[in-house]
Amino acid sequence: MLTRYIYNNHSYMKTIEFTISHRDGRARAGNLGLNGHRLSTPLFMPVGTQGTVKAMAPFELREVGAEIVLCNTFHLYLRPGHDVIAGAGGLHRFIGWDGPVLTDSGGFQVYSLSPLRKISDEGVKFRSYLDGSTHFIGPRESMEIQKALGADVIMAFDECTPYPSTYDYTLKSLMLTTGWARVCRDFPLEGQTLFGIVQGGVYDDLRKQSAEEITALDFDGYAVGGVSVGEPKNLMYDIVWGTEPYLPEEKPRYLMGIGFPEDILEAVEAGFDMFDCVVPTRTARHGTLFTSFGRVSIKNSIFKRDFTQLDPQCSCYTCKNFTRAYLHHLFRAGEILSIRLNTIHNLHFYFSLFSGIRQAIMENRFTAYKKAWTQIY
Amino acid sequence: MLTRYIYNNHSYMKTIEFTISHRDGRARAGNLGLNGHRLSTPLFMPVGTQGTVKAMAPFELREVGAEIVLCNTFHLYLRPGHDVIAGAGGLHRFIGWDGPVLTDSGGFQVYSLSPLRKISDEGVKFRSYLDGSTHFIGPRESMEIQKALGADVIMAFDECTPYPSTYDYTLKSLMLTTGWARVCRDFPLEGQTLFGIVQGGVYDDLRKQSAEEITALDFDGYAVGGVSVGEPKNLMYDIVWGTEPYLPEEKPRYLMGIGFPEDILEAVEAGFDMFDCVVPTRTARHGTLFTSFGRVSIKNSIFKRDFTQLDPQCSCYTCKNFTRAYLHHLFRAGEILSIRLNTIHNLHFYFSLFSGIRQAIMENRFTAYKKAWTQIY
Numbered sequence: 001m002l003t004r005y006i007y008n009n010h011s012y013m014k015t016i017e018f019t020i021s022h023r024d025g026r027a028r029a030g031n032l033g034l035n036g037h038r039l040s041t042p043l044f045m046p047v048g049t050q051g052t053v054k055a056m057a058p059f060e061l062r063e064v065g066a067e068i069v070l071c072n073t074f075h076l077y078l079r080p081g082h083d084v085i086a087g088a089g090g091l092h093r094f095i096g097w098d099g100p101v102l103t104d105s106g107g108f109q110v111y112s113l114s115p116l117r118k119i120s121d122e123g124v125k126f127r128s129y130l131d132g133s134t135h136f137i138g139p140r141e142s143m144e145i146q147k148a149l150g151a152d153v154i155m156a157f158d159e160c161t162p163y164p165s166t167y168d169y170t171l172k173s174l175m176l177t178t179g180w181a182r183v184c185r186d187f188p189l190e191g192q193t194l195f196g197i198v199q200g201g202v203y204d205d206l207r208k209q210s211a212e213e214i215t216a217l218d219f220d221g222y223a224v225g226g227v228s229v230g231e232p233k234n235l236m237y238d239i240v241w242g243t244e245p246y247l248p249e250e251k252p253r254y255l256m257g258i259g260f261p262e263d264i265l266e267a268v269e270a271g272f273d274m275f276d277c278v279v280p281t282r283t284a285r286h287g288t289l290f291t292s293f294g295r296v297s298i299k300n301s302i303f304k305r306d307f308t309q310l311d312p313q314c315s316c317y318t319c320k321n322f323t324r325a326y327l328h329h330l331f332r333a334g335e336i337l338s339i340r341l342n343t344i345h346n347l348h349f350y351f352s353l354f355s356g357i358r359q360a361i362m363e364n365r366f367t368a369y370k371k372a373w374t375q376i377y
Numbered sequence: 378m379l380t381r382y383i384y385n386n387h388s389y390m391k392t393i394e395f396t397i398s399h400r401d402g403r404a405r406a407g408n409l410g411l412n413g414h415r416l417s418t419p420l421f422m423p424v425g426t427q428g429t430v431k432a433m434a435p436f437e438l439r440e441v442g443a444e445i446v447l448c449n450t451f452h453l454y455l456r457p458g459h460d461v462i463a464g465a466g467g468l469h470r471f472i473g474w475d476g477p478v479l480t481d482s483g484g485f486q487v488y489s490l491s492p493l494r495k496i497s498d499e500g501v502k503f504r505s506y507l508d509g510s511t512h513f514i515g516p517r518e519s520m521e522i523q524k525a526l527g528a529d530v531i532m533a534f535d536e537c538t539p540y541p542s543t544y545d546y547t548l549k550s551l552m553l554t555t556g557w558a559r560v561c562r563d564f565p566l567e568g569q570t571l572f573g574i575v576q577g578g579v580y581d582d583l584r585k586q587s588a589e590e591i592t593a594l595d596f597d598g599y600a601v602g603g604v605s606v607g608e609p610k611n612l613m614y615d616i617v618w619g620t621e622p623y624l625p626e627e628k629p630r631y632l633m634g635i636g637f638p639e640d641i642l643e644a645v646e647a648g649f650d651m652f653d654c655v656v657p658t659r660t661a662r663h664g665t666l667f668t669s670f671g672r673v674s675i676k677n678s679i680f681k682r683d684f685t686q687l688d689p690q691c692s693c694y695t696c697k698n699f700t701r702a703y704l705h706h707l708f709r710a711g712e713i714l715s716i717r718l719n720t721i722h723n724l725h726f727y728f729s730l731f732s733g734i735r736q737a738i739m740e741n742r743f744t745a746y747k748k749a750w751t752q753i754y
Contacts, residue, residue: 050707050712051707052713052714054713079706080705080706084682084706087684088700094702094703096698304457307465321473323471325457325464326473329461329471333427336716
C-alpha cells in the first residue's frame with residue numbers, strides 16, 4: 001500500500017521533486033529532491049546562522065547525519081554581505097558545504113534583532129545591530145539577496161507576526177505577508193526553489209485565510225511561520241494541527257524554527273515534513289544534552305567522577321570516545337572542545353530521532369514511537 | 378656517517394629510549410621512544426593546558442601531525458583534580474589521546490598565575506585563581522600529582538626564576554631548584570620518565586652551575602627553563618647557546634615554552650630536541666596565521682573578498698577547503714569555527730616546520746633551511 005505523490009516544479013530542471021512514499025495517520029515519510037540531492041523526509045535542518053553551524057566543520061555535519069543546512073539571510077546580508085558570497089561562487093562554496101542549503105527570508109531577524117525598525121507596505125527599514133547603519137529589506141530585496149546567496153530553497157519575505165498581537169494587527173500583518181509573497185513569486189529565479197510562508201498568528205480563521213491566500217500563489221512548498229514566538233505550547237500545537245489541513249498534500253510542509261523533540265514529534269504527527277531549530281546547537285553550548293533517557297545538564301557536579309559514556313545508546317563521536325566526567329570538566333573549564341563535543345552529540349541525537357521518525361512511519365508505528373519519546377521528553 | 382647514541386632508562390621497561398641518528402653541526406635528528414611510542418626529534422608538543430589542546434579534538438591533533446601532547450599539572454590539579462584523572466585511568470584515557478603525554482611540574486603556573494604565593498624551602502603555598510582556596514605544592518606534591526596524572530614524561534618541580542632577577546636571587550633560586558630536583562629524583566616512579574630542569578636565569582655561570590648540579594642527578598632528560606619569561610630575544614639565544622654545552626649529548630634536551638618559528642630554529646641549531654609552546658594555538662585564536670610567506674592577520678579587511686587559499690603551499694584541512702574570505706568572515710563574526718580552522722592551520726604549519734627541520738638535518742642542510750625561514754620569520 002503505497003500512496004505516492006510526485007511533484008516536479010520544472011520537469012526540465014527538477015530543482016525540486018517531492019515524493020511521499022508512506023503515510024501513517026497524517027504523518028508522512030518521503031523523499032525531497034533538491035537540485036539533484038535526494039533527502040529523506042521528515043528532515044531536520046541545523047542552523048548555520050552566519051554561514052557555519054556553530055562549532056561544527058562541514059565534514060562533522062555529514063558525520064552526525066545532516067543532509068541540508070539552513071543559513072540566515074539577514075545575518076549574511078549584514079556580514080559578510082551577499083555580494084561577497086556571490087563573489088565566492090555562492091553560499092555552498094563559501095561555507096564548504098556540498099549538500100543543499102535553505103535560506104530564510106530575513107524577515108524574522110529583521111523584526112527580532114534590529115533596533116528602530118519601521119514597517120511599510122514596501123518592506124522594512126531597520127538599523128544594523130552591528131554598526132547602526134540603516135538598511136531596507138522588502139520582498140524584492142529579500143529575493144535579490146537570496147538569489148545572490150544561491151541557496152537551493154529560498155523563502156518568501158514575510159512579517160513574522162509577534163505574540164501577542166491583536167486580531168486586527170494580525171489580519172493586517174498577514175495581508176502584508178500575502179502581498180509580499182506575490183512580489184516574491186513573480187521574481188525571476190533560476191535553479192532555486194521558492195517556498196511561501198503562512199502567517200495568521202494564533203487566530204484560526206486568520207491562519208486559514210493566510211494559508212488559502214499563500215497556497216493560491218502556487219509555491220513549491222509551504223512553511224508555517226510565526227510559531228514558537230512566545231505563545232504557550234498548547235497554542236503552538238493548535239496552530240500546527242489547525243493550519244495543516246489548508247496546506248496541499250503533495251507539496252513539502254515546513255514548520256519554521258521548531259523545535260524541541262516533543263514539538264517535532266507533534267508536528268510530524270500533524271503532517272509536517274521539514275524542521276529547523278537552534279535548540280540542539282544552542283542548548284549544547286549551555287551544557288544541556290539530549291539523551292535516550294532525557295535531558296542532561298552536564299555541568300551538574302554529579303558527573304565529576306562519572307567515567308561512563310554520556311548515553312550508552314548513542315554511537316556519536318562524543319559518546320564513543322569520552323566520559324561524562326571529561327565532558328563535565330571541559331564544560332566547567334569553558335573549553336571550546338566542550339561546545340564541540342556537546343554539539344556533535346545533540347545533533348547526532350536529533351538526526352537519530354529523525355531517522356527513527358522516518359522508520360516508524362514506514363512501519364506504521366509512528367504513534368507508538370511518539371508515545372515512547374514523549375514519556376521521556 | 379651515522380653517529381648513534383642509545384639511552385635506555387630501564388632496559389626491562391624502556392620507558393624511554395633516545396637515539397640520535399643524524400647530526401648537522403650541533404643540530405640533531407633522532408628518535409625518542411616513550412613507553413613503546415616512537416617519536417621523531419626534534420619534536421613539538423602542542424599545549425593541552427586543561428586536558429585539551431584548545432579547540433582541537435584528538436583525531437585532529439593526529440591529522441595535523443602531533444605525536445605527543447603537553448598538559449599542565451597546575452591546571453589539572455586545581456580542576457578537575459588529579460584524583461579525578463587517576464580515577465578515569467589516567468590522563469591518556471581521560472582526554473582520549475592514545476599517544477604519549479608530558480606534564481610540566483606545575484612550577485611555572487604556581488608562580489605566574491597564583492595570587493599570594495609564598496615560597497619556602499619545602500615548596501610553594503598559593504591561592505587558587507579559581508576559588509581562592511589555599512594550596513601547597515612542593516617537589517613531593519608535584520611528583521604525587523604527576524604520578525596520579527600518569528603522563529609518560531614528567532618534570533621535576535622547579536622555581537621558574539623571573540626576569541629580571543638579581544644575581545643573588547637567581548643563585549638562591551637555582552639552589553632551591555636543585556634541592557627540589559633531588560627530592561623528585563628520589564621519588565618512586567613506575568613507567569614514567571622524569572626530566573630535570575636547568576635554571577640559572579640570565580647569568581652564564583649560574584646556568585653552568587645549575588646545569589652541572591641538575592645533570593649530576595642523572596635524569597632521563599634535561600629541560601632548560603626560565604626562558605621566554607620577558608627577557609630580550611638575544612638574551613634568550615645566549616642562554617640557549619650557553620647552556621647547551623653542559624647538557625649530556627646522549628639524553629634528550631627540551632627547551633621549555635619555546636616558541637616562535639625563529640626561536641625554534643635557533644634552538645635546534647644549538648642542539649635542542651624538544652619544544653612546546655602555546656604560540657600556534659594562542660595566535661590562531663587571535664587570528665594570526667603562520668604561512669609559507671610570513672605571518673598573516675586574517676582579520677585584515679584586505680581578505681574580505683580574497684577567494685584564494687590561505688597558503689597555496691599548505692595542505693591542511695583549512696587550506697584545502699576554505700578561502701581567505703571565509704576565514705576572514707568567521708573571525709569577524711566571532712565564530713568557533715574560526716578558532717578551529719585557524720588552530721588546525723597553525724598546528725599543521727608547526728608540524729610541517731618540524732618535519733622540514735628533521736629532513737634538513739638528515740640531509741646536512743639545516744643551515745640553509747634555517748636561513749630560508751629566517752628570511753621570512
